[in-house]
Each structure stands twice: as C-alpha cells, then as structure tokens.
Amino acid sequence: MPSLPSPAPERLDPPAARAPTRQLRALGWRDPFRWLGLGAKDLRAAPGISLFYGLCFWGMALLLGAVFRRMPISANLKQFEC
Structure with missing residues (x-):
C-alpha cells in the first residue's frame, strides 16, 4: 500500500x-x-556656476509663473471632474 505524502511544513x-x-x-x-x-x-x-544655477532657477520660476497665470490649477482640475 503506497504511503501518503507527509503534510507540507508550516511556512x-x-x-x-x-x-x-x-x-x-x-x-x-x-x-x-x-x-x-x-x-x-x-x-x-x-x-560662474552659482550665477548659472541662479539664472536657471529664476527662469524656471518665471516660466512656471507665466504658465499658471495663463491656466490656473483649478482650471486644469475641472477637466478631471466626474
């Protein structure tokens, strides 16, 4: 008679x-x-590098300010309303 396999060990x-x-x-x-x-x-x-990074961050702030003045976040969120 074949023996039954032993149960798997607990994990x-x-x-x-x-x-x-x-x-x-x-x-x-x-x-x-x-x-x-x-x-x-x-x-x-x-x-030189300080001026470069300063101008980059200043330009980024100007760009983001222009974008959000043109289309505020609340206008962006209206397109996702159900």
Whole structure:
C-alpha cells in the first residue's frame, strides 16, 4: 500500500524588519545665518556656476509663473471632474 505524502511544513516568515528611525536635531536661531554664510562662501568659490544655477532657477520660476497665470490649477482640475 503506497504511503501518503507527509503534510507540507508550516511556512515560516522571517521576522518583520524594523523601520529605521530618524533623529531630528534642534535648530538654533543662528543656523539660517550660518547656512547663508556657507552659501556666500560657495558663491565666492565658484561665481560662474552659482550665477548659472541662479539664472536657471529664476527662469524656471518665471516660466512656471507665466504658465499658471495663463491656466490656473483649478482650471486644469475641472477637466478631471466626474
């Protein structure tokens, strides 16, 4: 008489991984001024690339402002209403 196959072993799931935690540092009132100082240092170190990126972001702001003045977001959303 043939023997019946043994039941499959129970599935063992690995333990759930713990999500990494973030530690937030408290900011002082001087920190923004320190960041501005570091930005000024970068500007003095590489004025050409700083000017290039500044003009690119300024142009992008002008372009987006023109687009959204011409067609505000609320007008875009009306086409998706049911």
